[in-house]
Amino acid sequence: MSGVFGGTVKRKEDPRLITGQGTYTDDVKLQNLAHAAILRSPYAHALIKNIDVSKALEHPSVIAVFTGKDIEQRVGPIPTAWLPPDSDIKATAHPALALDRVRYVGDGVAMVVADDLYAAKDALELIAVEYEVLPAVVNQEAAMDDAAPLVHSDAPHNIAFHWQAGDATDEMFESAPVHVSHRFVQQRLIPNAMEPRSSVAQYNKSTGSLTMWVTTQNPHIHRLLLSGILGLPEHKIRILAIDVGGGFGSKIACYPDEALVGFAAMELGIPVKWTEERRENFLVTTHGRDMILDVDLAGEKDGTLTAIRVRNMANMGAYLSTAGPGVPTILFGLIVPGAYRFAHAKVDVYGVFTNTTPTDAYRGAGRPEATYLLERMVDLFAMELSMDPVEVRRKNLIGADEFPYHSALGLEYDSGNYQQALDKAIGMIGYETFRKEQEELRSQGRYVGIGCTTYVEICGLGPSQVAGAVGFQGGLWESSTVRVHPTGKVTVFTGASPHGQGEETTFAQIVGDRLGIPIDDVEIVHGDTDRIAMGWGTYGSRTTPVGGNALAIAVDRVIDKARKIAAHMLLTVEENVEFDKGIFYTNNEDGAVRQATFQEVVLQAYLAWNLPSGVEPGLEGHSFYDPVNFVYPFGTHFCMVEVDRETGEIKILRYVAVDDCGRVINPMIAEGQVHGGIAQGIGQALWEGAIYDDQGQLLTGTFMDYAMPKAHFFPEFETAFTETPAPQNLLGVKGIGETGTIASTPTVVNAVVDALRPFGVRDLDMPLTPEKVWRAMEKGGESA
Amino acid sequence: MAITNTSVEITINGMLHSLDVEPRLLLVHLLREKLGLCGTHVGCDTSQCGACTVLLDGQAVKSCTVLAVQTDKQTITTVEGLGTIDHLHPVQEGFWEKHGLQCGFCTPGVMMAAVGILEQNPHPTEEEIRHGLEGVICRCTGYQNIVRAVQYAANLTESSAVESEVAASNIHREAYEGR
Numbered sequence: 034m035s036g037v038f039g040g041t042v043k044r045k046e047d048p049r050l051i052t053g054q055g056t057y058t059d060d061v062k063l064q065n066l067a068h069a070a071i072l073r074s075p076y077a078h079a080l081i082k083n084i085d086v087s088k089a090l091e092h093p094s095v096i097a098v099f100t101g102k103d104i105e106q107r108v109g110p111i112p113t114a115w116l117p118p119d120s121d122i123k124a125t126a127h128p129a130l131a132l133d134r135v136r137y138v139g140d141g142v143a144m145v146v147a148d149d150l151y152a153a154k155d156a157l158e159l160i161a162v163e164y165e166v167l168p169a170v171v172n173q174e175a176a177m178d179d180a181a182p183l184v185h186s187d188a189p190h191n192i193a194f195h196w197q198a199g200d201a202t203d204e205m206f207e208s209a210p211v212h213v214s215h216r217f218v219q220q221r222l223i224p225n226a227m228e229p230r231s232s233v234a235q236y237n238k239s240t241g242s243l244t245m246w247v248t249t250q251n252p253h254i255h256r257l258l259l260s261g262i263l264g265l266p267e268h269k270i271r272i273l274a275i276d277v278g279g280g281f282g283s284k285i286a287c288y289p290d291e292a293l294v295g296f297a298a299m300e301l302g303i304p305v306k307w308t309e310e311r312r313e314n315f316l317v318t319t320h321g322r323d324m325i326l327d328v329d330l331a332g333e334k335d336g337t338l339t340a341i342r343v344r345n346m347a348n349m350g351a352y353l354s355t356a357g358p359g360v361p362t363i364l365f366g367l368i369v370p371g372a373y374r375f376a377h378a379k380v381d382v383y384g385v386f387t388n389t390t391p392t393d394a395y396r397g398a399g400r401p402e403a404t405y406l407l408e409r410m411v412d413l414f415a416m417e418l419s420m421d422p423v424e425v426r427r428k429n430l431i432g433a434d435e436f437p438y439h440s441a442l443g444l445e446y447d448s449g450n451y452q453q454a455l456d457k458a459i460g461m462i463g464y465e466t467f468r469k470e471q472e473e474l475r476s477q478g479r480y481v482g483i484g485c486t487t488y489v490e491i492c493g494l495g496p497s498q499v500a501g502a503v504g505f506q507g508g509l510w511e512s513s514t515v516r517v518h519p520t521g522k523v524t525v526f527t528g529a530s531p532h533g534q535g536e537e538t539t540f541a542q543i544v545g546d547r548l549g550i551p552i553d554d555v556e557i558v559h560g561d562t563d564r565i566a567m568g569w570g571t572y573g574s575r576t577t578p579v580g581g582n583a584l585a586i587a588v589d590r591v592i593d594k595a596r597k598i599a600a601h602m603l604l605t606v607e608e609n610v611e612f613d614k615g616i617f618y619t620n621n622e623d624g625a626v627r628q629a630t631f632q633e634v635v636l637q638a639y640l641a642w643n644l645p646s647g648v649e650p651g652l653e654g655h656s657f658y659d660p661v662n663f664v665y666p667f668g669t670h671f672c673m674v675e676v677d678r679e680t681g682e683i684k685i686l687r688y689v690a691v692d693d694c695g696r697v698i699n700p701m702i703a704e705g706q707v708h709g710g711i712a713q714g715i716g717q718a719l720w721e722g723a724i725y726d727d728q729g730q731l732l733t734g735t736f737m738d739y740a741m742p743k744a745h746f747f748p749e750f751e752t753a754f755t756e757t758p759a760p761q762n763l764l765g766v767k768g769i770g771e772t773g774t775i776a777s778t779p780t781v782v783n784a785v786v787d788a789l790r791p792f793g794v795r796d797l798d799m800p801l802t803p804e805k806v807w808r809a810m811e812k813g814g815e816s817a
Numbered sequence: 818m819a820i821t822n823t824s825v826e827i828t829i830n831g832m833l834h835s836l837d838v839e840p841r842l843l844l845v846h847l848l849r850e851k852l853g854l855c856g857t858h859v860g861c862d863t864s865q866c867g868a869c870t871v872l873l874d875g876q877a878v879k880s881c882t883v884l885a886v887q888t889d890k891q892t893i894t895t896v897e898g899l900g901t902i903d904h905l906h907p908v909q910e911g912f913w914e915k916h917g918l919q920c921g922f923c924t925p926g927v928m929m930a931a932v933g934i935l936e937q938n939p940h941p942t943e944e945e946i947r948h949g950l951e952g953v954i955c956r957c958t959g960y961q962n963i964v965r966a967v968q969y970a971a972n973l974t975e976s977s978a979v980e981s982e983v984a985a986s987n988i989h990r991e992a993y994e995g996r
Contacts, residue, residue, distance in 0.1 A: 043913055043914065043916075044913070044916065046921070047912070047913045047918065047921070048902050048913070050918055050921030050924055051896075051905070051909045051912050051913055051918065051921075051924060051925075051928065052856070052896065052897070052899075052900070052901065052902055052905075052909065053854070053855070053856020053857070053895065053896035053897045053899075053925050054856070055856075055921055056855075057855075057858070057922060059849075059855075059858075059859070060849075060855035062853065062855075150846075150850070151839070151841070151842075225956055226920070226922075226956060227858075227860045227866060227868060227920070227922045227923045227954065227955065227956050227957075228858070228860070228920065228922040229859070229860070276920075276921065277920065278858070278920045278921070278922025278923075279919075279920040279922060279956050279957055281956065308859075310862050311860065311861035311862055311863060311865075311866070312862070312863075532920055533919035533920030533921070533957050534919070535919065701916050702916065704916075705916050705919060705957075705958060705962055706919075708958060708959035708960075708961045708962065709919060709956070709957045709958050709959045710959075711959055712958075712959030712960065713956070713959075735861075735863055735865070736861055736863060736865030736866060736954070737863065737865065741865075741866075741954050741956075743947075743950065743951055743953075743954065743960075744946070744947040744948075744950035744951070744953075744955075744960035744963065744964065745944070745947035745948050745950070745951065747947075747959060747960060747961070749943070749961060749964075750959065750961055773959075
């Protein structure tokens with residue numbers, strides 16, 4: 034069973050999940066478990082004049098009720114953990130329960146703990162809160178106005194931070210032979226992981242230790258932050274997140290709710306659980322995107338792109354979430370030049386407070402927003418020049434011989450063959466043929482269009498020095514321990530914390546491949562801070578390029594030690610021992626081949642009857658791997674659509690994706706990641722969007738108002754890979770979790786705008802709902 | 818606000834349960850909180866996402882929309898009663914073979930919905946499967962491999978009729994040979 038790297042292998046995690054034996058946080062049952070419910074503000078902005086909890090306390094099932102004032106001295110505020118440098122950031126911390134003022138609908142006001150879930154929710158209605166409603170502001174551009182109400186008194190004009198990168202002067206655009214300007218609105222999205230957030234806490238007073246099950250993508254970061262918030266030392270906190278039902282970025286942040294559950298368990302001496310309702314998920318779990326983007330693009334008449342400039346007004350919501358400020362700055366800004374040879378680029382970002390739910394990472398986090406504006410601008414530029422959009426891309430793509438490539442914003446793109454991916458995608462979709470057919474179909478009154486995106490992604494969030502330089506308040510290395518048991522079975526402990534990405538399988542493939550053992554002999558342990566020394570979690574497509582390489586290095590350290598023992602067993606020196614497919618072997622000068630299996634060598638390591646001098650018993654490998662660079666996946670996506678003239682409905686006729694994430698460990702799992710990513714990106718392009726009214730009420734607060742894509746919304750996606758190994762890591766791997774979301778959104782919008790060309794439409798803001806498309810066809814021109 | 822409990826008798830995964838339940842208790846909470854059958858998940862509380870889908874007298878229903886008292890004298894199958902790891906239901910096998918799940922949270926409900934689809938239409942087309950999945954939401958897979966999983970199950974069920982005859986004859990022979 035060796036050599037399984039690159040092979041399709043069924044997932045090891047599936048048997049428990051398909052038989053209902055998975056353990057998600059809300060499945061955790063403990064003796065005397067109490068249930069918490071949180072009273073949330075119905076107003077976006079209000080002063081709290083009084084809270085009366087007396088009636089709630091009279092409820093026979095209620096154990097305790099806490100308000101902000103009750104816990105002020107005991108539960109620290111929820112911190113922001115990403116502080117972009119040189120931005121004068123106003124990181125106003127979020128109190129776990131509001132003190133004198135609420136700042137968005139859903140802001141926590143009080144917590145009830147009861148012995149029954151239904152009773153806890155009944156008791157919420159018995160709490161009387163007296164509010165003085167204040168004017169609210171929900172739009173970031175309006176919030177920067179002189180007359181706008183202030184969300185935080187220490188942030189004039191509601192500006193939380195101002196961050197800049199790169200260099201491009203007005204003159205570069207004004208004097209350029211071709212200059213295109215446009216404003217894009219990246220609508221706010223709701224991540225909607227299918228598992229609502231949940232926390233369970235159990236405190237042992239005699240040992241002073243707190244165990245918490247938390248729906249999180251990064252248990253060790255939660256341990257670190259909760260340690261500060263709750264005033265407990267880290268080694269007294271254990272965070273567990275074994276089965277997590279999706280995250281998409283929304284389970285990175287540390288939330289008030291988790292801190293409250295931990296506090297209640299410590300205070301009351303009984304275990305406490307809180308599980309979000311979907312309504313709460315809409316209101317308080319972090320949202321994504323929400324940017325207003327003013328873009329200038331300069332180029333030559335022959336189609337050469339020369340400079341790009343972006344002004345980003347990013348809606349941060351009422352508080353800066355854990356990683357929130359990093360999204361519109363570092364993760365968005367640095368990739369703005371994309372896959373093209375821009376000589377100059379400049380990014381100017383305003384993070385703005387409003388009376389809305391805080392925003393943070395959502396699948397792709399910053400990179401989809403950057404790719405969207407760039408790929409839309411390239412199409413507008415092509416339209417301006419009457420050039421074929423594919424030709425503009427081909428002309429400007431960084432060449433395969435130009436790597437490592439230094440972008441205009443200072444990144445070093447590791448490797449790529451962008452033309453190869455483009456050519457492959459053109460072949461799959463039949464681009465030239467479609468263009469010919471398009472004319473014919475248009476003449477029949479059928480509005481078909483084709484759109485494409487050539488993208489590069491920055492992921493594998495790593496180098497800790499870079500993390501420090503960009504203001505991330507943590508490292509971005511990853512840890513792995515490979516423990517070989519006396520019989521040759523292996524347990525791996527990884528700091529990455531997957532939640533659907535299939536790492537129990539792909540990581541076992543890495544180990545099986547290197548050690549030449551069946552993947553069933555390998556167990557992957559993740560999501561438990563007591564079993565894993567340290568880790569930084571799963572987000573930004575970092576698990577395989579960072580965590581996977583930590584694992585590969587740890588395995589190689591096991592092999593290095595085992596080789597010493599094998600040499601001793603085979604009566605030779607280490608240099609004469611080869612290891613292949615689970616066998617240590619030697620060719621001696623007498624021509625005789627002597628060999629020992631991995632299992633035989635492992636047993637000797639533990640029996641320790643006859644080890645070489647200086648070699649300790651046992652066999653474990655450890656790695657704290659810090660990558661030297663990010664990794665840069667890339668690719669080309671194409672989409673064909675047809676617009677219904679009568680209804681404005683868009684039908685996706687075909688969708689083709691060619692992605693390059695370096696070496697592919699398990700094609701089935703990689704393909705699955707691409708499918709899911711495309712679906713989320715198309716969701717943004719066509720249907721999804723969070724809408725607030727002027728008072729800050731979320732109008733799209735349930736699955737009945739927020740258009741979640743269903744199975745029949747999509748065609749079958751046609752996916753393929755090219756493989757350009759990452760040159761700077763042992764496995765040659767890049768990331769694949771976000772590529773689909775990054776590429777599909779502009780691809781689909783480009784296709785729809787192409788279909789609407791006969792109506793003179795240049796652009797439409799997402800989502801491209803039938804009504805919006807129909808109105809555009811009626812009026813012609815841009816969205817009103 | 819005293820609430821009188823009601824006695825019910827429900828057969829769940831082949832076992833008869835006699836229970837006293839609050840009239841407002843939702844079936845999904847009965848399963849999860851009172852009986853510890855946590856394979857059935859709550860994704861939305863509003864009957865939109867389908868993560869809580871179970872079979873009620875053989876029909877796929879959303880257990881967050883059904884009161885426990887309404888199921889008196891009825892039969893319920895949850896994911897725990899669908900198949901075991903040694904004897905997977907064809908739908909479970911399809912989801913494993915075709916990578917029809919990622920985080921796995923919606924999966925029990927989606928599989929129960931798939932059983933319901935195949936019950937009504939044993940040979941669905943791709944389009945029929947996609948429309949049949951109207952009542953469930955999956956945020957991970959983009960649905961493509963879910964569709965493949967249901968197709969796989971449909972094909973397996975078709976061929977398993979023949980196989981089960983063979984299996985039955987083997988059991989008969991083994992019994993005869995005294996194994």
